[in-house]
Amino acid sequence: MKHQAPFSEDDLIATFFAPLAGEAGLRLRDDAALMQPPPGRELVLTKDLLVAGVHFFSDDPPGAIARKALRVNLSDLAAKAAEPVGFLLGLALPADWTAQWLAAFAAGLGEDAANYRCPLLGGDTVKTPGPLTISVTAIGAVEAHKMVPRDGVRAGDRIYVTGTIGDAALGLKLRQGATADQDWIGALSDADAGFLRDRYLLPQPRLALRGALKGFAHAAMDVSDGLAGDLGKMLRLAGMTAAIELARIPLSGAARRALQTAPRLIEAICSGGDDYEILCAVPPAKAASFEAAAAAAGIGVSLLGAAAPGEGPPTFIDAGGVAIQMARTSFQHF
Amino acid sequence: MKHQAPFSEDDLIATFFAPLAGEAGLRLRDDAALMQPPPGRELVLTKDLLVAGVHFFSDDPPGAIARKALRVNLSDLAAKAAEPVGFLLGLALPADWTAQWLAAFAAGLGEDAANYRCPLLGGDTVKTPGPLTISVTAIGAVEAHKMVPRDGVRAGDRIYVTGTIGDAALGLKLRQGATADQDWIGALSDADAGFLRDRYLLPQPRLALRGALKGFAHAAMDVSDGLAGDLGKMLRLAGMTAAIELARIPLSGAARRALQTAPRLIEAICSGGDDYEILCAVPPAKAASFEAAAAAAGIGVSLLGAAAPGEGPPTFIDAGGVAIQMARTSFQHF
Numbered sequence: 001m002k003h004q005a006p007f008s009e010d011d012l013i014a015t016f017f018a019p020l021a022g023e024a025g026l027r028l029r030d031d032a033a034l035m036q037p038p039p040g041r042e043l044v045l046t047k048d049l050l051v052a053g054v055h056f057f058s059d060d061p062p063g064a065i066a067r068k069a070l071r072v073n074l075s076d077l078a079a080k081a082a083e084p085v086g087f088l089l090g091l092a093l094p095a096d097w098t099a100q101w102l103a104a105f106a107a108g109l110g111e112d113a114a115n116y117r118c119p120l121l122g123g124d125t126v127k128t129p130g131p132l133t134i135s136v137t138a139i140g141a142v143e144a145h146k147m148v149p150r151d152g153v154r155a156g157d158r159i160y161v162t163g164t165i166g167d168a169a170l171g172l173k174l175r176q177g178a179t180a181d182q183d184w185i186g187a188l189s190d191a192d193a194g195f196l197r198d199r200y201l202l203p204q205p206r207l208a209l210r211g212a213l214k215g216f217a218h219a220a221m222d223v224s225d226g227l228a229g230d231l232g233k234m235l236r237l238a239g240m241t242a243a244i245e246l247a248r249i250p251l252s253g254a255a256r257r258a259l260q261t262a263p264r265l266i267e268a269i270c271s272g273g274d275d276y277e278i279l280c281a282v283p284p285a286k287a288a289s290f291e292a293a294a295a296a297a298g299i300g301v302s303l304l305g306a307a308a309p310g311e312g313p314p315t316f317i318d319a320g321g322v323a324i325q326m327a328r329t330s331f332q333h334f
Numbered sequence: 335m336k337h338q339a340p341f342s343e344d345d346l347i348a349t350f351f352a353p354l355a356g357e358a359g360l361r362l363r364d365d366a367a368l369m370q371p372p373p374g375r376e377l378v379l380t381k382d383l384l385v386a387g388v389h390f391f392s393d394d395p396p397g398a399i400a401r402k403a404l405r406v407n408l409s410d411l412a413a414k415a416a417e418p419v420g421f422l423l424g425l426a427l428p429a430d431w432t433a434q435w436l437a438a439f440a441a442g443l444g445e446d447a448a449n450y451r452c453p454l455l456g457g458d459t460v461k462t463p464g465p466l467t468i469s470v471t472a473i474g475a476v477e478a479h480k481m482v483p484r485d486g487v488r489a490g491d492r493i494y495v496t497g498t499i500g501d502a503a504l505g506l507k508l509r510q511g512a513t514a515d516q517d518w519i520g521a522l523s524d525a526d527a528g529f530l531r532d533r534y535l536l537p538q539p540r541l542a543l544r545g546a547l548k549g550f551a552h553a554a555m556d557v558s559d560g561l562a563g564d565l566g567k568m569l570r571l572a573g574m575t576a577a578i579e580l581a582r583i584p585l586s587g588a589a590r591r592a593l594q595t596a597p598r599l600i601e602a603i604c605s606g607g608d609d610y611e612i613l614c615a616v617p618p619a620k621a622a623s624f625e626a627a628a629a630a631a632g633i634g635v636s637l638l639g640a641a642a643p644g645e646g647p648p649t650f651i652d653a654g655g656v657a658i659q660m661a662r663t664s665f666q667h668f
Binding site: 151 | 344363364365366367368369370371376377378379380381382383384385387388389410411413414416422423424425426455456457458459460461462463464465467469471473474478481483484485555556567571
């Protein structure tokens with residue numbers, strides 16, 4: 001159903017978004033949200049923009065688009081060991097939006113806002129002659145001095161990553177369906193293909209890792225632009241580098257099977273982006289405690305290697321002990 | 335200079351935006367900002383999206399585009415009586431961006447961030463196949479229970495507005511230069527034309543009114559979508575209406591002269607949007623104190639009328655005592 005009568009911005013907000021508003025959102029009837037910061041906490045603020053055709057497909061399910069927009073921000077909060085407090089939503093809608101599309105978008109967003117206890121606080125809705133563009137600003141809270149920074153890696157720190165790497169990059173290739181990828185795509189089971197597509201569509205923010213990060217990590221960031229590039233960023237800020245054995249990179253069964261068919265996929269797996277896993281650096285003396293805390297929280301973590309003082313990007317070492325060469329190490333925004 | 339070598343997102347942030355970062359922005363080296371809320375204050379959060387071709391012209395000076403994006407948010411904070419704390423910037427850049435354009439954008443933004451003591455805390459920069467899109471989330475602080483709501487108008491409250499109304503709407507018409515507008519455009523002096531263009535280009539957030547609002551106003555909002563529509567919104571939330579004499583609407587000399595040439599402009603003046611003045615409701619017993627406080631702060635305020643219980647939008651009464659009919663009362667987002 002394409003809407004016929006003009007929807008005013010107020011109608012649109014009252015119909016689709018006011019039901020998602022938290023107390024601080026003032027029923028979205030004001031221009032602003034009012035928030036009482038949790039006592040004794042510091043606030044962590046993060047903002048990600050998502051553009052149709054760049055960060056998602058415009059024909060992805062609207063609820064999944066909404067959830068991804070929120071979740072990529074929650075992933076940033078998770079990496080800082082911050083608890084979600086709420087979010088603001090900026091929505092630039094192209095002219096062909098429909099009430100049905102927006103209702104599904106709001107329903108997906110509302111489910112995640114409830115599940116992650118991260119209510120909508122406010123925002124802005126405008127029209128655009130361009131693609132659908134979504135801007136989420138998420139607010140988190142963390143005990144004073146407990147935010148885990150990106151730049152805190154020290155020499156000898158163990159580098160860990162959560163979950164599995166590369167699934168979303170392969171899921172994106174599946175969506176794109178290039179001729180060059182038909183060899184491994186054709187060999188995938190339906191279950192594997194579904195799993196990889198879903199990993200691209202719907203990130204899983206690792207909020208349950210917060211306690212382990214706060215307790216034991218020197219540094220953390222989420223892997224959004226590719227493991228190789230993001231690890232390089234985190235290490236470079238501290239004047240560190242690392243040599244990572246490829247065999248240590250945690251792979252899902254689906255990714256492992258795709259890689260068996262097409263070994264060249266190792267580069268996409270290491271550099272493809274959209275993982276939304278957490279990379280962190282833990283001092284050796286606390287590694288066992290970190291692993292135990294992560295296990296207790298139900299988050300799988302894998303040891304990739306150790307940080308060492310040095311220049312240059314981390315190297316990735318194959319089974320023969322040779323560093324692989326990558327054409328690019330991360331998703332290039334520009 | 336069009337950039338030739340690819341700029342990574344990190345280079346771009348380090349070059350153009352890190353110099354604007356406040357302490358909480360962590361030199362923009364993290365994915366998130368860390369903020370210690372001012373003790374005893376509540377936080378006011380607001381977010382506005384601006385799209386090239388909708389909210390500004392893509393060939394406006396880049397510094398002015400940046401300043402407008404920040405100032406429309408500061409205007410929302412001003413209306414809530416909140417002091418700016420900082421902002422996050424989301425920037426979706428089309429493929430043809432140049433380093434020169436971005437340097438000018440960042441310079442304008444930095445000037446305003448410094449002048450308004452509202453440092454950059456963080457954000458996100460992405461590419462878009464569509465028009466330049468800017469998302470600003472501004473954070474303000476206000477003493478507990480002192481935020482001025484939009485929905486607090488009471489019967490008998492005096493309705494005030496700051497500054498002058500309609501200048502930006504006429505400035506936009508000047509920029510558009512439609513044939514139908516040539517009568518009054520041709521009759522304008524260069525000085526008047528320059529003034530009106532500037533009022534469209536560069537809003538003046540009325541932050542100096544904060545004390546007067548906190549002290550004396552029941553309700554406030556900024557006028558961004560047109561006086562008639564925005565006043566209607568504020569009154570409707572409280573079950574109020576009002577009859578406003580057109581003669582009470584504050585006009586600049588330039589707007590007055592344009593209106594003399596083309597009396598039909600009264601509708602654009604009342605409904606055109608982009609004023610970024612503040613509408614507020616003040617109880618009669620405090621009207622004199624409010625006026626004195628505004629004058630002491632150097633902000634001109636004009637009494638428009640009084641709120642009365644009732645349904646329906648406010649009416650605007652001409653010199654003959656007749657309510658004028660408007661085809662539309664505000665900028666229509668959809």
